[in-house]
Amino acid sequence: MVSLSRLLKALWAAQNSSDAISLTLAHCHQELDFDLVWVGLYDRSRHRLVTHGYRSSTSLASPLRNTINLSPGDLMEQAVVQRRPLIVADLQNEIRAGEWGQMAREYALQSAIIYPLKRQEVCFGLLVLASPRWGLTSSLAERSYLAIVTAALAEVLHRFDQDQQQQRAKRLEQPLISLVGRLAALDRVDDQLREAVQAIQQLIEPTRTRVFWFESQGNYFWQRQPPLPNLSPTPSAEPALHLPVDEMRGLFQAFANQPLVVLGDRQGALNALVSDRVMQQLQAQSSMVLPLTRGADPLGFLSVESSLPRLWEEYEKQFLIGIAQLLNLALPMAAHQEQQRHHQMDAYLTAGVVQGIHNDSDWHHALQTCFETLRDRLAIQQFLVLLHHPDRQGYELCFQGQGKRTRPAASFWPPLDAVDERLLERHPSPVVVDSLIQDLKLLAWRPPLIDLEAQAVMASNVAPGHAPAGVVVVTDGLSRQWTAAEQSLLQTLARQIGSLLNQWQLQRQIGQQRGAYAALEAGLKALHHGEATDQLESVTLQYFLDSLAASTACLILWQSGENQAQIAHLVSQDARGMIQADQPIALAHEALLQSALQAEGPLLRPINELSPTTRTWITAPGDHWMLISALRTAPRHRVMGFVAVVSATAQPWSSDQVNLFKVLTEQLAWSRRQRQLTRLLAQQRQDLEHLNWYKNRQIEETQRTLYQLIQAFSLAMGQDAGLTHHQGEYFLSQLHRLVETGQTLLDQERWQLQNHGQTIPLITLLNRLIERITPVLEQRQLWSKVHNQSHALLVGNISKFELIISEVLLAACERSPVGGRIDLWCRVLNSSWLELSITDSGQCSQALLQDLKGAPPLDLLVPSTLDQPPGRHLAICKTLLDQLGGEITFSRLEDGRTHSRLLLPLESRSNPA
Template identity: 40%
Template sequence: MGQPKAPTKFDKQVVALGRILQTLRELEDLEPLIEAVLEYVSAEFEYPFLWIGLYDRVNHQLQGQGGRSAAPIRLMHQMISLSPGDLMEQVVIQQRPLAVPDLRAESRAGTWAPIAEQQNIQGTLLFPIRHRHTCLGVMLLATEQWGMSPSASQRAVLALVLGALAEALYLHEQNQQQLKLKRADQPLLSLLEALEPLTHLEDRLKTVVQITHQFIAPSRTNIYWFAPQERFFWHRVAYHRTRPTIHTIESHPADSRIEVSQVKGFYQSLQANQLVVIGEAQTSLNTTVTSLLMQQLRARSLIAAPIRFQSELLGFISVEGEQARIWTEAERNYLQAAARLVGLAMPTAEMEAKVEEVKANQVLTATVSRSIHSHEDWRKTLDLCAKELCPRLQADQLMVLLYNSELAGFELCYYSRTQVSRFARTPWPPLSDVDWQMLERSQDAICIEDLEDELKLLAWQPILAEMKARSLIVCNVSMGHAPEGLLIVSSRHAHSWNQLDRSLVQVVSQQVGLILHQWQLQRQVSQQIQLYQTMQWGLQTIQRTFQLDQLEQGTLEYIAKLLRVPLIGLISWVADQPEARITCTVIKEKSFDLVTTATIPVASDAIVSWALQTEGLLPLTLEDLPDNSRQWLRAPTGSKLLAMALKTAPEHTCNAVLILADQSDRRWSEYHLNALTLLANQLAWSRRHLGLVEMLLIQRESLEALNWYKQKRFGEVHRLIEHSVRRLNELSVQKSTPSSPQYQQVLRQLGSLLTTLAPILKHEDWQLHSEYETTPLASLLNRLMERARTAIERQQLWAKVHNDNNLTIGGDIPKIEFILYELMAAACDRSAVGGRIDIWCRPHNRDWIEVAITDSGIIDDALIEELHSGRPEDLLAPSQLEDPPGLHFAICQALMQKMGGELNLFKLDDGRVLSRVILPIAHKNPARRVQIDGPTSKPFSRRQGR
């Protein structure tokens, strides 16, 4: 067996490398690890100067851990800060080795520059100690030779050794963190064991504070309790250095009180069940709140955890540090858990108080429910709710808002106070979409502790501030649905509402929702009844009103009363006429007016033309109108207008427009618009109906008069022609020649007859034509007696004319003659055989003469009555004036009225019938004739008989 070979240099290096790697795997402490690496590098590499520094990531600096050098160096165990751009920072950031030929000449050497001059360090290698992608430190290898740099194999060995060192350093760091890490489970278990035998709240609070202080070790540990009515936190338990101190709300130090108004952000975080952490370079609050809170607590770092019971904030537990401190995750978790344990560990006395409060709320709810179902007057019921609810909640007022779909907003329908704000009398502005969705989706009452600090109900905040409602509970009466109404309980001071308060308001609001729903149904029924009454009134008006002016005035007055408008008017015109007028008005306020004397151009006036082009109602404002329309319509600035053309059918001609005006704050409800449309349509059809009836009646009376007159005229023509023909026959029998005087006289009579017929054919084809003529009264009466001779002789009557007046009659003489003959013929027809007829004449005044015919005939009293009162309003009712002789009397009466005279029949006391006509006396200027005014003379008495 041969002798073993002596180990080579390479073998020695491998052995040394294996040994150092084994050493680094086995060592756990920091100093032996560093020392083993320095010893290995010093023995294996020709670098007289070595240094190792570990990187502090928090402070961005290198902590010297030791080294090797010929002379002592002060930086071996000192902290070296890294400056931007220097060599050490470059190696730490880039995590790559860096070779420097001469460290003395390097401007980026930083702290190492004077040491390099002192130690004559030239060739330098900076090698990072890194674990994966994390730099844990730097090793500096230096020599006095310029530009000396390790070979590739040396670099590989260094990388291997320093990588093993980095792995050992990483494990060491993890072990140290585990040793330093606080665990919250053990102190929490200790806290639970300590709380279990305790029954009083003060004892539990002291125990929590003591164990918390021992675990977290802050400067102070405190518990603050919340006073919801006064809205401040008071110092209940304090722990500082020695032992806990218990305070009551009366005995707590006055300067330790924390007002919510001063730390609103802190209070809101606690209400949201959030942990408040203030430490070194960290805070969960804004700067202003943090500064005020820390100044009051006289601390620089803080953890505060809310103490809650049944979702209500009772207070908070806090740990405070007099110096800036970074709070660990375990400390935060522990304090939050301890605060929850305090809330869960509320003593039995507190629970019993809550139970009694719940019972009281149940009694109050039952009382309100019974009152809701027993009282018919919903306002009295809400008064009772306010009386019971406000003292219980320590509130000032209760209000109920009702949603108005027509206005797309809420209206105040109930207010517990007698004096209502001026803003509360008008519809409230619409809510934002966010607020609307909050009211619609919320399954609980919405609480606002201080309106000045909230963005909720932002559109209503001016109104609520005017009503001195600073703190609110708002509840939708239809929970989970679009709000039909809202119940609001408010206080004039900032107020904290607990869960029981919210639950009570929620239950009452659901009961109030039943009232509002019932009230809305009653209002809808009332509107339907009123609308039905409006329809009924309109139909009755059509049936009972036969005068157009009465119909228009009555309808406008009813609309003004129903809609409560200060102005309403009717613009009407005759078809095919260019101008219209205001024919009917109802004005109730002096600031509104319609100029009835103004003429309105139909084609160019804005209101008329716009209304004619619009189907239905046309809403306007006064500012929409041009100046020509404002000349006849006067109203305050901003007035609201409604216009509607009275149309009956597209093919019918429209000749009227209805106009309404009201103040600028008027809002037309759907009910009022429907009622107005209904009444306007009824008025349009009624006007058309009455217009058609009036037109047809006028045409009928005109044609009746024309037919009567032509019949009488042709009867007279027939009589005269018959007389002339008879005379011609007599002359032919006598064999008279055409040139004889008798023959010529007959021809002249026929020619005169044809002359009198010419005006009738020319002017009176479809209507009567009036010509002013004069004739002596005596001649008129003689012609009357001549025409009536046949009738007088047939009845063997005694007839006499009593006339002592030598007067001339002026007027439409042919028609007057036929009127007198009609009366005379009727008197003859109704007289008994052998009876008597008298014709009396006497002056009525200087321009009129009275001609009266008396007879002893029999006449229907109903005929005389209708002749005095006129035709019945019911055109389909039987009438004495529909058939002769009543029809002829009515025609003669109408003709006399057109001439300004009179015609009437009377029945005298002795049974005789008096037919009286007042005829016009000839006048130089007929237009200036005195009218028949004042009391007419009484009918002839019995003494005016035979």
């Protein structure tokens, strides 16, 4: 305590952090029994530990590394993030040791204690004590000592850190004053943003700084990319990055209460402020976000990002707030001037619409330009581009340009009448409707046009002479006569739009193919998500709901020879109950299942066409759809189930979705079969291992008994009187018993173990066990004792209980050192259970204890300590005792002894003493 008191006083008197760390290293190295003491401070910006000193009892072949990089999941990062001490038994073989594992192998270090230097929620670094001895731990007094020392050192480091931050804050004034002058001299938004971003990069040094600009028409934020030659390009810094406003709404609500929001670190805001998709697009582990505004209207936001986890300093936040305030003063005027320049460009664009459409790869922007030009020239209210959808037998809206006070158009338009379709196909000029009420043309589209409050309509085929695969529609809210010039202009633009739509359709097809591939990949990953069959089925059905936008998905199964099927799994996101899970399904009389069984692929049926028998268990609305497929594998395999999906709306699935359902259903069928076969073979293997072990042990017991009989027989024959009649009868009876035991084993347990109920006093069983292991005890000079013997009666398969306990005792004897000790502790827990604890002074490997705790192994292909004795035999005993109604666990006590704990059933009428 005196030396600790001196250390604390010396720490408070230290002039800098280096002196404080040196004092701590010297004191810990002197007071604690560790060969190496090391202190590393945490570098938040680079997510690493920087060596600030160490002490070693022996001279090192080379100096320790100056920096230790932290990787996700390693022990050092865990200690920094969680701020809790860690004890490592073997640094060399610890897979999560990271770079310290390499250093441990280089300097022959094994056990280690890792203490964080923390103050409140801030970790300043780590104190590491290492030793070449394996499994070295600290006492309670040492842990208390380390807690006091590390807390004191962290407090001193915090004090120096606060002093440094105050110095940094004083240095922030000059960069901000310099930036004010530079911003005032610039009149372009991009130039002002470039100056601000460069100032941020120079002072804070983040991974990147980006500006996102608000687009009111599209209701999104786009990445405004000023030229920054000094910044290295990153995959996320592409000009095409758009962030929807709906996914950023929570962030801007947070701006109402605070001028800066931190995302991604432990001290910052929750990532729930923005969607997961936005965080993935940003590709940042930690970021600071600040709003850019013009009065109350948002202009965009500033994003300062780090690709590694980082705790931002307070002076950095204050500097960013200052820059954001300067930009909010300078940007509005520059943005106004930029808007005027855009209007001048639009005037030039009006004269070159056709050329603009022909050369612009962004079809949406080109169509918007068309609408703006036609609106100014023709004074129209609506501009629609409809694309024919062959699967849905109608037209879908792919673009709508509209006035400020008009309604949005329907997303799907019905097919045209044959007369109107021929007009669009054969006439080079548009189909003209001067008054929608009086004209009968475009009759099928009258309802959606009336919803748009349209009175006058022009519709033009994008490819005259061909079936209308695309139609351009313009409307006006008043009845009017369309002039020839107006019709000619629309027809010219429609043909240009046709070329644009062809390119857009190709891009969309590519996108759909990519989407189908991504959906298939995600579905295959979902199929391999779980090991158990039930988990596989649940995950796959849930994926069908998500990928097909369905309301309900179910799995229909039955056993071989049964004539009724049951709904084994059901997932639904509709509270109405589309499928009745408790309704039995008669296989022979169910027309839907029989049709699906005969079909080569998935069967798509509207609900209203299903038979009354089927509607007893499918209660979905009649305008919904059902998609069902048999779980079919090889032709020689019997079908034992179906997958059925009910649509969420009256819209059927597309052919791509049906094909996706087909592929994943086939994969599900094979995956279920593979898992069922694996489970069956694993169970058979376990049963045969139990049988083989039991028979081997019985043969060994027979051999031991026979050897004892031979010795007794030889001793009797060597006497002068020879073998008496009584002795002969005894030997014969013992031989008969051995023969009967072997015959019973052959007759009743030839291929499968049997569980015979028997009872035996605990004392008797313990005496037999001690007798069995006595030769081993004498050979290894082991001392054994039974504590708390009871007269309780054990119930169960006594012969197997005896062999299991004997196996555990033999394992304890084999790992115990010569002259060691083995104790057997008996304790009656209640009227039904007896606890038998076996403690030995041997060393059982931690890997074996861990594998025994999780037996059977999770991966049979990975080498395990359970592959060879004694681990294999102990694992067999564990699983066999579980089947016999008992339990066995293995652990290590605090004093280093190995503890084997068995729970054995008691005869309920026994009266334990």
